[in-house]
Amino acid sequence: MTAARASVVIVSRGRPDALVRCLSGVARLRNAEYEVIVVADPDGIAAVRALPFAGQVKLVAFDRANISEARNLGIAEAAGDVVAFIDDDAVPEPRWLEHLLRPFGDARVAAAGGFVRGRNGISFQWKARVVDATGRTHPAQVDEDRPTILTPPTGRAVKTEGTNMAVRREVLAGMGGFDPAYRFYLDETDLNMRLAQAGHATAIVPLAQVHHAYAPSSRRTAGRAVTDLHEIGASQMVFLRRHCSDQLLWPVVLDDMRKEQRRRLLRQMVDGLAEPGDVRRILAGFDAGVADGRQRRLASLPAIPASPRGFRPFSSLATGPVEVLAGRIWSRKRLRAEAARCAHEGATVSLFVFSHTALYHSVRFLPEGIWFQRGGLWGRSDRADPAWKWWRFARRLEREMARNAGLR
Template sequence: MTTPRASLRASVVIVSRGRPDTLCLCLAGVARLRRATYEVIVVADPGGCAAARALPFARQLKLIEFNRANISEARNLGIAQAAGDVVAFIDDDAVPEPRWLDHLLAVFADTRVAAAGGFVRGRNGISFQWKARTVDDTGQAHPIEVSDTRATLLAPPAGRAVKTEGTNMAVRRDVLADLGGFDPAYRFYMDETDLNMRLARAGHATAIVPLAQVHHAYASSTRRSADRAVTDLRDIGASQMVFLRRHHPDAEAWPGIIGTVRAEQRKRLLEQMVDGRLEPGDIGRILRGFDAGVTEARARALPFMPRIPASPRGFLPFASRATGPVEVLSGRIWSRARLRRQAAERAEQGATVSLYLFSHTGLFHTVRFLPEGVWLQRGGLWGRSERDDPVWRWWRFASRVRRETARCAHLR
């Protein structure tokens, strides 16, 4: 069975704490989504709410002030205010491609689809952090092959769930409400993985939507520094223990599983020490935090999650700022100041603008979203963009612009 695509409405939920600047950049991207009917719900600390209220479209936001360090509780507050048919989630340190929500919503026209997730690009705007994965009852994720262009509907594999990423996922609101939303026992990490397992056990199908893409920057937090060095593993240890209590019935196996996860985290810390991002003395301290989290979570209360009632507020449609055509601007790197001004002017007038700036080099390309609403791609004329491209390839300027425009056409 199918539902008319045009009739589906989405509620986009963004949780933020301690990162007002990245929240504003995320909202600048969400404000320019194309081809979708949606509302925007922000659950943030006082600093985040103040930053959101200063934005020109603040009156179109549903703002909820929340200042506890519990992402599951915060997301549930967002769900409680969501009046859309589908609830979509994106992190405050991510920015969606303009057609992100359009592609996610499209798969929900198939009534068999209960949840969906898209591909996630990293901070260079090119490489993928995650594509498609499944997860088992220990919390271990396993990559799977799916189409890079077409949505794939997946039934839950035996003993596993289809993995979606918290920074790029959507769930039917009625399904999410029936499951009680996210489990508050996960204050950070594995909250969406737990939801994936509960969706699977209820027999729900999940679609992987490769063209529903977000760019995830991994901004600094109380758990990692600006260069992505780990500073605290307490919540990761705690969430791993909660996940085993919820989903892995063989308690005798827990110490071995925890030991494997701890060894993986230790390896990651040592690699960061070799890179110069951590000091040798940091390793033991951070791992002791992991152990403390595991110990605390063994006794942590596992709450009952009642059904989330319907929103007390009606749907608040967001008027996207992307009201004009899709446009491409391009030029040599020495023209960047003029072209950026021109691109910003066109974005202000409602265009969805991609700006390509190429140097006469073989430099790898990067992509980032600018606060003024422009997608900027920079790199060498002969350098690679997609990471499976040749390291160096001869291009004429016009043909390179056409190639990069075509590469992003279905995203914008």
């Protein structure tokens, strides 16, 4: 167990159900000393207060569409040595925080970020990346079994994802936290650039993993169709003003970004998720956002003072052993009931249910505290696998357990 104490900050607005699911996972973190801070709108606050462990959560009321401001309120309440961030539409693997905190034992490390899995719970949305002064990201090579400490060249920064990152509180608060000029997009990327400019190292921690579901919002539908690009345009313009000294690059970057978004919107239209008028309207919103970003005030960020409340340790529900349950599809009802009983008793439970098919696999976190993987015995889990491969049950189970080694 790492000696660092962590403050886990979750920001939520308009998604109380997602927030409860996220908290159900955070409540079962293993091998870490942590407190939980939720910054949320009235519906989110009410949802947290209905949970059995609500008394252990620091609650901060906030109801504006600005994730940077909300995160700064969370930092102001944080009394841990390290502040970790996860989005309300994500769920952490049980050992996420343990792995994420470990590199902070090295005094050079000011920040850390992990890998992010997508909606199927298996494929990765993001691994290791660096970012340049225009906001463009580039893949980074790291050891995928252990942390890698990176110090990128001048003009670049190590990219961490807002839904899976941690920063030393002393460093983060001294820098003023997140810049409210970014209301939700590029906010953590701007922080990455400022950390790099100050000479701080960042660790990429492959085993610190979260599952990110892309919940619907005012800017996208449940099917991930884009409905509003205003803040994307505004934040991109702010980022260029902050970090890209070559103003001749600005129109090139913005034009490339607009073309990329247009292609994305046209794909939505082909898929029946948008009308031609929607494409024009949403792109006009992008242009208006760019104009807005040109006018936003770029202010210096005052340091965030120490928390007025002391560290409030959260008593994890993961008090028991790690359990693995597995069976065939016809036993799923019995297996799920047994898994729920084990989770209720404090176990960290992985449940595997295989059918005699070649169906693709998926992993999801169930609210009872169960990590549930299902799919065909001969179907692919990793999307790089063959679409069909012969497996015996025991060998397939062994393989899937190995794929999750170190996460739970």
